[in-house]
Amino acid sequence: MSSMALKLLKPLGFPDKLNLASLIKALVVPMSGILIFLFIWNIGARNIHTSLGEFPGPAQVYEQSKNLLNEHNRERQKEADFYQRQDDRNAKKLAKNPDAEIKIRSYTGKATFIDQIGTSLVTVLAGFFAASLIAIPAGIVIGLNKTLYSAFNPVIQLFKPVSPLAWLPLVTMVVSAVYVSDDPMFAKSFVTSLITVSLCCLWPTLLNTAVGVSTISSDLNNVSKVLRLSWLTHVIKIVIPSAIPMIFTGLRLSLGIAWMVLIAAEMLAQNPGLGKFVWDEFQNGSSNSLGRIMVAVIVIGLIGFMLDRIMLMLQKKVSWDKSQELR
Amino acid sequence: MSTKTHLELTGVDIDFPTPSGPFKALSNVNLKIKRGEFVSLIGHSGCGKSTVLNIVAGLYQATKGGVLLDGKEVNEPGPERAVVFQNHSLLPWLSAYENVELAVKQVFKNSKTKAEMKEWIEHNLHLVHMDHAMHKRPDEISGGMKQRVGIARALAMEPTVMLMDEPFGALDALTRAHLQDSLMEIQADLNNTVIMITHDVDEAVLLSDRIVMMTNGPAATVGEILDVKLERPRHRLELADDPEYNHYRAAVLSFLYEKQRKPDEAAGQPEKNEKKAKSNNPAQKVLNTKQQDAEQRGEEAA
Ligand SMILES: Nc1ncnc2c1ncn2[C@@H]1O[C@H](COP(=O)(O)OP(=O)(O)O)[C@@H](O)[C@H]1O
Numbered sequence: 001m002s003s004m005a006l007k008l009l010k011p012l013g014f015p016d017k018l019n020l021a022s023l024i025k026a027l028v029v030p031m032s033g034i035l036i037f038l039f040i041w042n043i044g045a046r047n048i049h050t051s052l053g054e055f056p057g058p059a060q061v062y063e064q065s066k067n068l069l070n071e072h073n074r075e076r077q078k079e080a081d082f083y084q085r086q087d088d089r090n091a092k093k094l095a096k097n098p099d100a101e102i103k104i105r106s107y108t109g110k111a112t113f114i115d116q117i118g119t120s121l122v123t124v125l126a127g128f129f130a131a132s133l134i135a136i137p138a139g140i141v142i143g144l145n146k147t148l149y150s151a152f153n154p155v156i157q158l159f160k161p162v163s164p165l166a167w168l169p170l171v172t173m174v175v176s177a178v179y180v181s182d183d184p185m186f187a188k189s190f191v192t193s194l195i196t197v198s199l200c201c202l203w204p205t206l207l208n209t210a211v212g213v214s215t216i217s218s219d220l221n222n223v224s225k226v227l228r229l230s231w232l233t234h235v236i237k238i239v240i241p242s243a244i245p246m247i248f249t250g251l252r253l254s255l256g257i258a259w260m261v262l263i264a265a266e267m268l269a270q271n272p273g274l275g276k277f278v279w280d281e282f283q284n285g286s287s288n289s290l291g292r293i294m295v296a297v298i299v300i301g302l303i304g305f306m307l308d309r310i311m312l313m314l315q316k317k318v319s320w321d322k323s324q325e326l327r
Numbered sequence: 328m329s330t331k332t333h334l335e336l337t338g339v340d341i342d343f344p345t346p347s348g349p350f351k352a353l354s355n356v357n358l359k360i361k362r363g364e365f366v367s368l369i370g371h372s373g374c375g376k377s378t379v380l381n382i383v384a385g386l387y388q389a390t391k392g393g394v395l396l397d398g399k400e401v402n403e404p405g406p407e408r409a410v411v412f413q414n415h416s417l418l419p420w421l422s423a424y425e426n427v428e429l430a431v432k433q434v435f436k437n438s439k440t441k442a443e444m445k446e447w448i449e450h451n452l453h454l455v456h457m458d459h460a461m462h463k464r465p466d467e468i469s470g471g472m473k474q475r476v477g478i479a480r481a482l483a484m485e486p487t488v489m490l491m492d493e494p495f496g497a498l499d500a501l502t503r504a505h506l507q508d509s510l511m512e513i514q515a516d517l518n519n520t521v522i523m524i525t526h527d528v529d530e531a532v533l534l535s536d537r538i539v540m541m542t543n544g545p546a547a548t549v550g551e552i553l554d555v556k557l558e559r560p561r562h563r564l565e566l567a568d569d570p571e572y573n574h575y576r577a578a579v580l581s582f583l584y585e586k587q588r589k590p591d592e593a594a595g596q597p598e599k600n601e602k603k604a605k606s607n608n609p610a611q612k613v614l615n616t617k618q619q620d621a622e623q624r625g626e627e628a629a
């Protein structure tokens with residue numbers, strides 16, 4: 001009976017025998033890693049003194065994370081109250097005079113830590129999406145054509161290592177000059193962040209797609225030739241599926257870069273998001289600032305980790321090459 | 328089998344560009360094949376067998392001379408000359424059924440309905456005894472099964488000529504024997520024109536109407552052609568003791584290991600290649616030791 005249950009669990013990644021050794025491997029080892037880290041952090045923090053006081057240890061950071069959450073809830077409450085008052089006012093007005101003109105204003109509170117996380121996530125996904133939309137088709141075209149590949153390779157290699165900080169002033173100026181409209185659909189700061197992120201995270205996807213496409217086995221190309229597949233069918237049926245593992249390797253790298261770049265861009269350009277939160281706290285310079293920044297650092301790390309796991313899950317789902325170990 | 332020429336190679340030369348100048352792989356290859364004929368190409372490794380096949384397939388262009396199929400010049404690949412590749416070349420992300428489907432959809436897109444296509448795909452998978460595993464992907468089936476699907480895919484194109492490049496070369500002897508029997512059955516039914524490359528002498532004699540023996544490269548060409556007049560259907564067990572069969576075997580072996588003996592073999596070079604699984608053909612049991620020696624050396628050279 002129990003061996004039956006084990007057989008059922010096996011495809012889910014459970015080890016053959018749920019013995020002590022595998023349990024230790026799966027749970028205890030990573031946990032003790034974290035504990036050791038917390039211990040060292042705690043000791044280290046007590047011995048570092050800054051102009052803003054002692055470096056925050058785990059306890060302070062935990063405290064600050066609770067504070068940040070409370071601030072967020074308070075802000076939400078204020079917002080709800082504001083709309084409630086406005087609705088009441090308008091209702092009274094309309095009761096007196098049904099034709100009265102009523103004003104509806106939206107609440108302009110300050111963005112909380114949670115809001116900034118939301119902004120950053122939306123921006124990074126939009127930038128990553130835009131980059132992929134350009135990089136995958138471009139990579140396929142470049143990968144299929146040796147001449148194009150040789151022509152563009154130097155350009156790609158040149159721009160690949162450029163830091164976001166170098167792009168940012170240029171992008172800001174160009175967006176200010178070009179993106180003018182009275183009722184913009186997106187804020188300028190959002191567009192600037194998005195373009196900077198796209199420019200920086202384009203390259204891994206582009207290169208990996210191109211390499212994946214250009215290394216299709218000649219046998220599969222011959223199959224396509226014998227069948228006289230049209231160019232489009234060849235690309236859809238042979239090229240893309242065969243390059244999918246490489247494309248996803250590129251996409252994962254790109255998303256990682258996008259997230260790192262975004263935080264830097266937000267800090268530098270004072271664009272809304274987690275980067276701005278860190279910068280504001282730094283400028284603020286209260287005794288809590290370092291703790292709050294540390295919360296942001298951990299959240300940034302967690303989100304980056306989460307994004308990577310999501311990509312890995314997608315990659316495992318679409319990858320046909322089961323012999324390739326993905327981790 | 329009609330007597331009219333169906334496929335004709337005339338004065339085929341091919342030069343491959345290499346960094347040290349053009350390399351002449353084939354020189355003046357001439358061959359006439361009748362409709363429904365089963366022809367094997369045999370020769371030492373690297374002599375240019377695949378090159379001949381690729382020229383007929385249209386994947387390579389002859390530098391001089393050319394190929395005529397039913398009077399029309401061959402200058403590009405096409406499904407009427409279906410290829411069974413040595414390493415199956417199935418699309419790894421598609422199931423056996425979908426692999427055949429890709430070919431069927433392309434070849435019969437204007438002439439078969441969806442239901443007819445489905446029936447045709449299943450029919451061809453049935454021919455190669457793959458009904459039970461047709462929704463499995465290549466990495467879920469054995470090497471022999473993959474090769475079967477490759478054959479089903481080629482058959483499903485309803486080709487005028489089937490081109491097979493060492494289709495069973497990578498398989499163990501028992502699987503190979505099974506597939507050879509399947510191929511003979513199918514061939515008896517459909518009477519396709521087939522050109523098959525092989526390095527297995529037994530396979531060549533068992534399956535072929537004619538065996539084309541190629542000289543060593545560079546500038547390889549057709550050395551001898553052997554007509555195999557054994558009656559069909561052929562059964563490997565009965566043939567094992569058949570003097571005529573052994574006569575054909577000996578003829579091919581003598582061409583390969585006496586007339587076209589490789590210089591390094593003659594010098595008795597130490598074995599460097601991994602030994603391949605030895606043929607399980609019962610015919611081998613009646614071989615005298617000299618022949619067995621020769622064959623073994625041949626397998627290592629191939
Ligand atoms: N595309 C190519 N470019 C250069 N040389 C080639 C090419 N294809 C085959 N050759 C050469 O032609 C010769 C015959 O090759 P091949 O037809 O593959 O031999 P076989 O199939 O008989 O083992 C070999 O010497 C090989 O190196």
Ligand SMILES: [Mg+2]
Pocket residue numbers: 376377378
């Ligand atoms: Mg070959």
